[in-house]
Amino acid sequence: MSARRIVITSGKGGVGKTTTTANLGAALAKRGKKVVLVDADIGLRNLDLVLGVEKRIVFDLVEVVEGRCQLRQALIKDKRFASLSLLAAAQTREKTAVSEEQMRRVIDELSELADYVIIDCPAGIEHGFRNAVAGAREAIVVTTPEVSSIRDADRVVGKLKERGLSIRLVINRLRPEMVKSGEMMSSDDVREILAADILGIIPEDEEVVDTTNRGEPIVLDSTRRLASIYNKIARRLDGEKVPFTSLEPPGFFDKLFTLWKVG
Amino acid sequence: MMEALDTAALQPEAEIAVEVPAALGRAIVFTSGKGGVGKTTTTANVGAALAAGGKRVVLVDADVGLRNLDVVLGLESRVTHHLLDVLEEKVELDQALIRDKRCERLFLLAAAQSREKEDVDGAKMKALIERLRAQFDFVLIDCPAGIEMGFKNAVIGAQHAVIVCTPEVSAVRDADRVVGLLPNDWRPELIINRVKLQLVKRGKMLSVDDVNGILHLPLLGVIADEPDVIVSTNKGEPIAFRTNSTVGSAYRTIAAKLAGKNVPAPLPRDEGGFFSALGAIFGGR
Numbered sequence: 001m002s003a004r005r006i007v008i009t010s011g012k013g014g015v016g017k018t019t020t021t022a023n024l025g026a027a028l029a030k031r032g033k034k035v036v037l038v039d040a041d042i043g044l045r046n047l048d049l050v051l052g053v054e055k056r057i058v059f060d061l062v063e064v065v066e067g068r069c070q071l072r073q074a075l076i077k078d079k080r081f082a083s084l085s086l087l088a089a090a091q092t093r094e095k096t097a098v099s100e101e102q103m104r105r106v107i108d109e110l111s112e113l114a115d116y117v118i119i120d121c122p123a124g125i126e127h128g129f130r131n132a133v134a135g136a137r138e139a140i141v142v143t144t145p146e147v148s149s150i151r152d153a154d155r156v157v158g159k160l161k162e163r164g165l166s167i168r169l170v171i172n173r174l175r176p177e178m179v180k181s182g183e184m185m186s187s188d189d190v191r192e193i194l195a196a197d198i199l200g201i202i203p204e205d206e207e208v209v210d211t212t213n214r215g216e217p218i219v220l221d222s223t224r225r226l227a228s229i230y231n232k233i234a235r236r237l238d239g240e241k242v243p244f245t246s247l248e249p250p251g252f253f254d255k256l257f258t259l260w261k262v263g
Numbered sequence: 264m265m266e267a268l269d270t271a272a273l274q275p276e277a278e279i280a281v282e283v284p285a286a287l288g289r290a291i292v293f294t295s296g297k298g299g300v301g302k303t304t305t306t307a308n309v310g311a312a313l314a315a316g317g318k319r320v321v322l323v324d325a326d327v328g329l330r331n332l333d334v335v336l337g338l339e340s341r342v343t344h345h346l347l348d349v350l351e352e353k354v355e356l357d358q359a360l361i362r363d364k365r366c367e368r369l370f371l372l373a374a375a376q377s378r379e380k381e382d383v384d385g386a387k388m389k390a391l392i393e394r395l396r397a398q399f400d401f402v403l404i405d406c407p408a409g410i411e412m413g414f415k416n417a418v419i420g421a422q423h424a425v426i427v428c429t430p431e432v433s434a435v436r437d438a439d440r441v442v443g444l445l446p447n448d449w450r451p452e453l454i455i456n457r458v459k460l461q462l463v464k465r466g467k468m469l470s471v472d473d474v475n476g477i478l479h480l481p482l483l484g485v486i487a488d489e490p491d492v493i494v495s496t497n498k499g500e501p502i503a504f505r506t507n508s509t510v511g512s513a514y515r516t517i518a519a520k521l522a523g524k525n526v527p528a529p530l531p532r533d534e535g536g537f538f539s540a541l542g543a544i545f546g547g548r
Contacts, residue, residue: 011329012298012299012329012331012408013297013298013299013300013408013409014297014298014299014300014408014434015298015299018433043409043410043440044296044297044409044410044436044437044440046297046433046436046437049432049433049436050433091440094410094411095409095411096411122408122409123297123298123299123407123408123409124298124328124329124380124407124408124409124411124413125328125329125379126379126380126381126409126411126412126413127411127412128409128411146493146496146497147331147334147496147497148303148331148334148335148496149299151329151331151334152329152331155328155329155376175490178490178493178494183490183493183494183497184493184497206459206462206467207467209430209431209462209467209468210462210467210468212431212432212433213431213432213468213469
């Protein structure tokens with residue numbers, strides 16, 4: 001088995017990298033794929049919280065790298081999906097505790113065990129970023145439709161291109177009513193600025209904060225609007241052609257139609 | 264939609280004289296651990312409010328490589344020199360300071376966009392902050408996300424920290440980690456950002472007590488989640504300059520507290536009235 005190796009990154013923090021990682025991982029596992037999520041945010045880990053497995057961490061990424069445990073011992077299996085597991089980051093260590101080469105070796109080893117290895121990158125473009133992208137072949141750049149987020153994403157896209165990674169965008173926290181009133185950029189604006197294809201468009205949803213705080217990825221509850229959107233993004237990532245959903249029926253102007261799509 | 268800029272808010276209060284301070288100013292770092300919780304927006308608005316109140320203020324963007332403070336202030340097209348140019352003695356400090364368009368007491372020292380955080384020399388950064396303290400009442404440092412080199416360089420010259428946190432478990436955890444990395448003799452103050460009263464009331468969001476029950480920090484302020492913050496950020500017009508905005512007034516109260524005035528922590532109001540709002544955000548869960 002040799003897995004797809006995907007890093008989820010953004011430059012700017014707080015745009016939804018960890019939430020996207022957890023939900024895409026859970027959605028792929030629900031489709032029967034074997035998925036390993038890797039938290040590369042050493043010192044400020046949070047993927048364990050979002051998945052609700054924080055009390056079950058025994059070993060972490062740094063201990064694997066330092067040879068204190070076997071890789072398999074450090075993988076925490078999700079209780080809801082047998083095919084989803086997490087390699088947690090160390091909380092009390094620094095990002096420099098792991099080198100790019102060590103990270104590459106861990107990702108190589110993990111890719112023998114899974115269909116997907118998804119790496120949750122820390123904010124910024126320092127050592128932690130370089131580690132997170134070291135073992136990846138593909139990148140998903142998460143951005144919100146805000147000037148500062150897009151500016152940081154642009155900087156990151158440049159760095160990813162230098163490294164030869166393929167890049168797709170997830171536009172997060174889009175507020176259609178603000179796009180409509182001209183107060184927020186549309187997904188097409190973002191795509192043009194960053195010159196990369198869109199993998200998914202996720203509308204702002206206040207339920208996310210609550211499900212994240214409770215450690216339950218929103219894809220677990222299929223009645224939630226965002227669950228179906230993450231599922232679509234996972235299918236797209238898995239190679240299916242899935243159309244975007246328009247939020248309003250297509251009107252007279254095609255331009256308007258493209259403003260309201262999500263999915 | 265946004266109203267016209269309220270220029271009355273930019274006039275200094277009568278009792279504060281505008282002058283170069285005799286004593287050294289205060290250097291405060293705005294930090295959080297987690298990104299995207301509002302450090303840059305908070306730095307810009309607290310700085311704008313302090314300057315509107317008559318203080319001489321310089322904002323330092325320590326996020327080398329991913330700068331944004333210039334955008335939030337609407338000064339991005341005026342950036343010609345930056346922090347690293349000054350540290351590397353390529354230009355004089357005065358050449359790199361950008362005066363705000365709206366308030367003459369407010370200045371920005373921008374970060375370099377195409378350089379790395381590892382390029383910053385910690386000792387030189389510390390000396391620069393000290394120089395700025397001699398010229399300004401307040402030196403506000405906008406820290407990058409994370410706890411790597413960029414964090415260390417942002418903290419090195421400061422004497423005080425303001426922790427920005429949102430009512431999310433992950434933000435609280437990261438904030439707690441950052442407090443542990445600050446010098447032991449500091450007493451950082453807390454701003455809780457993006458509180459949604461309606462969600463707190465329904466038990467769908469952590470309350471102020473939930474957050475501070477973990478962090479135990481002196482509460483400097485609570486900022487409500489309002490869409491006009493995004494609009495003002497995108498437009499590069501700090502909301503603190505607007506007297507008719509509740510978020511703007513919350514920032515001005517925070518600034519007054521930092522300037523040493525004895526005022527209660529500002530709390531967001533909602534249509535349920537002040538006391539129900541108080542009950543909701545403090546005891547929500």
